[in-house]
Amino acid sequence: MSQTGTTRIVLDHVRLSRGGACVLDDVSLVATRGQLTALVGPNGAGKSSLIKTVLGLLKAESGAVWVDGAPVQMLSPKARARAMAYLPQDRSLAWSMTGGDLAALGRFAWGAAAYDRLPPADRRQVDIALEHASASHLKNRLVHDLSGGEQARLHLARALASNAPVLLADEPISALDPRHQLEAMAVLRRQADQGATVICALHDLELARRHADQIAVLDRGRLRIAAAPDQALNDQILADVFGVRRTRSEGFEML
Numbered sequence: 472m473s474q475t476g477t478t479r480i481v482l483d484h485v486r487l488s489r490g491g492a493c494v495l496d497d498v499s500l501v502a503t504r505g506q507l508t509a510l511v512g513p514n515g516a517g518k519s520s521l522i523k524t525v526l527g528l529l530k531a532e533s534g535a536v537w538v539d540g541a542p543v544q545m546l547s548p549k550a551r552a553r554a555m556a557y558l559p560q561d562r563s564l565a566w567s568m569t570g571g572d573l574a575a576l577g578r579f580a581w582g583a584a585a586y587d588r589l590p591p592a593d594r595r596q597v598d599i600a601l602e603h604a605s606a607s608h609l610k611n612r613l614v615h616d617l618s619g620g621e622q623a624r625l626h627l628a629r630a631l632a633s634n635a636p637v638l639l640a641d642e643p644i645s646a647l648d649p650r651h652q653l654e655a656m657a658v659l660r661r662q663a664d665q666g667a668t669v670i671c672a673l674h675d676l677e678l679a680r681r682h683a684d685q686i687a688v689l690d691r692g693r694l695r696i697a698a699a700p701d702q703a704l705n706d707q708i709l710a711d712v713f714g715v716r717r718t719r720s721e722g723f724e725m726l
């Protein structure tokens with residue numbers, strides 16, 4: 472698969488099995504600088520598995536993942552952490568910490584430190600990330616005392632604080648109210664506009680359509696289409712993959 476100067480992430484005929492079943496089947500996808508790719512597909516389609524494979528957390532049994540021209544499996548854990556920020560779907564924390572310390576974990580690959588002990592430049596990155604995630608006021612609160620949506624915004628701040636050129640976000644808007652969903656999507660859009668490569672798994676097809684440059688539709692482990700939003704979410708795909716059709720009010724109804 473050809474790689475140009477703007478290419479950052481390439482999946483080249485990736486096949487992955489989990490629990491004895493094939494969950495990614497011959498998936499090829501390219502994500503470039505400055506581009507927001509929305510990964511959509513029904514539950515179990517393989518979105519989280521794809522993100523973890525790009526991160527090198529799961530190893531493709533055939534095919535390859537390239538990050539800035541290097542096979543991901545050749546990169547050290549630190550190099551991967553510096554290249555790619557990850558907002559996982561599971562955001563449970565085993566022990567509590569302040570919101571500031573959670574967001575400061577985003578600087579971990581540059582040297583671990585609690586928020587108060589971060590070098591000024593790193594602390595500034597964390598403060599900017601907290602602001603972008605609408606979470607500055609949560610800096611001194613204990614994470615376990617916060618609502619699900621407040622915790623989600625701190626986890627987004629942690630991912631943003633790393634300032635990595637690639638951002639992989641697995642359902643970044645789950646648990647967020649409508650206003651904060653829009654804010655989170657605007658932040659991801661801005662990251663892409665500033666040159667980052669953003670890949671995010673989303674269930675909200677309308678938000679995906681409005682914010683993404685390309686939409687990759689996964690269907691039972693196979694990439695059905697990766698294209699501009701209106702092309703990717705055409706009537707046939709909506710019916711075949713999601714079992715829905717668009718209503719006149721831009722919503723969806725079951726077929």
Ligand SMILES: Nc1ncnc2c1ncn2[C@@H]1O[C@H](COP(=O)(O)OP(=O)(O)OP(=O)(O)O)[C@@H](O)[C@H]1O
Pocket residue numbers: 489490494512513514515516517518519520521560
């Ligand atoms: N740890 C695991 N062991 C075995 N199978 C797994 C494991 N994790 C996920 N799977 C299976 O892999 C397939 C893809 O799961 P994945 O989490 O990638 O889907 P998804 O598209 O992210 O789904 P969702 O929208 O529900 O989050 C599913 O069939 C799932 O049951």
